[in-house]
Amino acid sequence: xxxxxxxxxxxxxxxxxxxxxxxxxxxxxxxxxxxxxxxxxxxxxxxxxxxxxxxxxxxxxxxxxxxxxxxxxxxxxxxxxxxxxxxxxxxxxxxxxxxxxxxxxxxxxxxxxxxxxxxxxxxxxxxxxxxxxxxxxxxxxxxxxxxxxxxxxxxxxxxxxxxxxxxxxxxxxxxxxxxxxxxxxxxxxxxxxxxxxxxxxxxxxxxxxxxxxxxxxxxxxxxxxxxxxxxxxxxxxxxxxxxxxxxxxxxxxxxxxxxxxxxxxxxxxxxxxxxxxxxxxxxxxxxxxxxxxxxxxxxxxxxxxxxxx
Amino acid sequence: xxxxxxxxxxxxxxxxxxxxxxxxxxxxxxxxxxxxxxxxxxxxxxxxxxxxxxxxxxxxxxxxxxxxxxxxxxxxxxxxxxxxxxxxxxxxxxxxxxxxxxxxxxxxxxxxxxxxxxxxxxxxxxxxxxxxxxxxxxxxxxxxxxxxxxxxxxxxxxxxxxxxxxxxxxxxxxxxxxxxxxxxxxxxxxxxxxxxxxxxxxxxxxxxxxxxxxxxxxxxxxxxxxxxxxxxxxxxxxxxxxxxxxxxxxxxxxxxxxxxxxxxxxxxxxxxxxxxxxxxxxxxxxxxxxxxxx
Numbered sequence: 236x237x238x239x240x241x242x243x244x245x246x247x248x249x250x251x252x253x254x255x256x257x258x259x260x261x262x263x264x265x266x267x268x269x270x271x272x273x274x275x276x277x278x279x280x281x282x283x284x285x286x287x288x289x290x291x292x293x294x295x296x297x298x299x300x301x302x303x304x305x306x307x308x309x310x311x312x313x314x315x316x317x318x319x320x321x322x323x324x325x326x327x328x329x330x331x332x333x334x335x336x337x338x339x340x341x342x343x344x345x346x347x348x349x350x351x352x353x354x355x356x357x358x359x360x361x362x363x364x365x366x367x368x369x370x371x372x373x374x375x376x377x378x379x380x381x382x383x384x385x386x387x388x389x390x391x392x393x394x395x396x397x398x399x400x401x402x403x404x405x406x407x408x409x410x411x412x413x414x415x416x417x418x419x420x421x422x423x424x425x426x427x428x429x430x431x432x433x434x435x436x437x438x439x440x441x442x443x444x445x446x447x448x449x450x451x452x453x454x455x456x457x458x459x460x461x462x463x464x465x466x467x468x469x470x471x472x473x474x475x476x477x478x479x480x481x482x483x484x485x486x487x488x489x490x491x492x493x494x495x496x497x498x499x500x501x502x503x504x505x506x507x508x509x510x511x512x513x514x515x516x517x518x519x520x521x522x523x524x525x526x527x528x529x530x531x532x533x534x535x536x537x538x539x540x541x542x543x544x
Numbered sequence: 545x546x547x548x549x550x551x552x553x554x555x556x557x558x559x560x561x562x563x564x565x566x567x568x569x570x571x572x573x574x575x576x577x578x579x580x581x582x583x584x585x586x587x588x589x590x591x592x593x594x595x596x597x598x599x600x601x602x603x604x605x606x607x608x609x610x611x612x613x614x615x616x617x618x619x620x621x622x623x624x625x626x627x628x629x630x631x632x633x634x635x636x637x638x639x640x641x642x643x644x645x646x647x648x649x650x651x652x653x654x655x656x657x658x659x660x661x662x663x664x665x666x667x668x669x670x671x672x673x674x675x676x677x678x679x680x681x682x683x684x685x686x687x688x689x690x691x692x693x694x695x696x697x698x699x700x701x702x703x704x705x706x707x708x709x710x711x712x713x714x715x716x717x718x719x720x721x722x723x724x725x726x727x728x729x730x731x732x733x734x735x736x737x738x739x740x741x742x743x744x745x746x747x748x749x750x751x752x753x754x755x756x757x758x759x760x761x762x763x764x765x766x767x768x769x770x771x772x773x774x775x776x777x778x779x780x781x782x783x784x785x786x787x788x789x790x791x792x793x794x795x796x797x798x799x800x801x802x803x804x805x806x807x808x809x810x811x812x813x814x815x816x817x818x819x820x821x822x823x824x825x826x827x828x829x830x831x832x833x834x835x836x837x838x
Contacts, residue, residue: 249717256719257634263626264635264644267689271647274654274662274686281665341561349558358562361569367740367817368572369747371790372810376575378794379803405568412565436551466655468750469791493657493750500661500754505669517661524653532646 275521282518285511291315296515302479302495304509315512317492319481321519324491326396326482327471328464331403335411336457340446343415343453348441359416365409374470377402382474391486394476399491402470407460414459418452419445451538455531462527466520468493492516573814580811583804589812592762593789598801602809604760607776608783612677612756613745615779616684621738624689625727628696633722652690659687660751668755675782680756687751688741695737699730732835736828743820747813749787757782758792786813 285291291313299316306314342362346354381401386393422445430440446453476488477498496516503510587601594600627648635641663683673679703726711721727734760783763776770777784792790809793802 253717260626260630345562438551438554468657
């Protein structure tokens, strides 16, 4: 009797396997979340040291225009003004998004509304393939094609914001195009049918109905492209010239947060002000990627509300 | 102007824009292939790189790229599989799960240079692994985890609940149902996701510059003992990959035929990414056919 009682009260093997499996898979998930917190902790602990250990004024850091940590600037303080890089990053991000948006949306409309068959057969596979091209390849092409082109057409050395913008434009174009096409495809078919039934032409339907219904999705695509452009390191670093000067015009050598980071981090000693200042730049990058994330979430939530109404 | 005329003009403009984009994209692919493919030869693919003279190859870099890819997938696949299973099968629908999903999304949107810097600080400096294959593989894992988890979770979510209920009806536990029924059924899309992420890892450079290092010491391809430092399998040697190589020779500018080598290497990268893409589609379809007996 006791044997039966025991076997009934004891946990079965299946239960044990079940518990073990659940714990293992939970552990995997916890590991990923842990890594995210570790990244934030490590980057912040280094990045904040500039302000707490080296006592650099935050405002001075964000608005100063001289970048040469290790030496003192004109005001007697260490020269850690990150404005040239911050400005450079924002300029190439906004400019490349401005150029890419009309092209991407035009192509997406063509793919979904005008010629869906050719879109599905040729355009979609090509754009998806281009999303996967490594960024150093874009940088190499920028160096071989874009920089000489800019030099011949606009003068200067060819390295600068304009070259960076062109390279990033081509780089984010496939991403923004394929995400915009997804957004347009998600617009219900009966929207178009209703509009056409009212006698609207195809362009009126596209412009007045389809594009407006897809606005949240397309905004997400653009912000996503901007986030990619802002965080891109090597392709930009290869063509921008990497001079830590305030950009005077679009063809003078400039720099971005990512380009100075990739150049500098190996040449500085851990724990020195030069090194800490670079980590502060990394922290700005991290915070900006958080901001882009929040914007995408905000657009998503707003878009949902609009559809429900 | 009447509406029909506007419609015609707008259609024309859209044709123009789409045509222009196609031209840009095709020119891009064409440029890489036309410039690069003539440089690809057996000698180029197998011989080591020469820093100061022309005629070097990309043999070691190519091997390093594949080895790092293999290690990174080996580490990241089990972790993302577990995480994907928990998220899709066990996690309750509440705020905490939502927060966890957000965290993973944040990780996937981090610039790869930040992931590389974290890898430098954490694996290279903190764990004293130095510039090594191992540090590089861990950095790539961090970079790959969110993407792979996402695609595995989606693959699992696409399996209909009938399959799970059938498992429960047979008396299987939840874990057994997942590992014996749901995961095998989702295998085609999981594999597609893995191969696609492999393409991304293969071309990644920013995360590797300060983790796997920028040097490729000579390797002894007859020595396969992983504990020897000159062995190709040694996990503690610095390992410059193909993508890092392209970046380095272009920014240093001391290699006399840097342009030709980077053109060839770029073409190799693109062809590899192309192959990964086709492989993903082909394997997915093939496995699906095999498993469903259609």
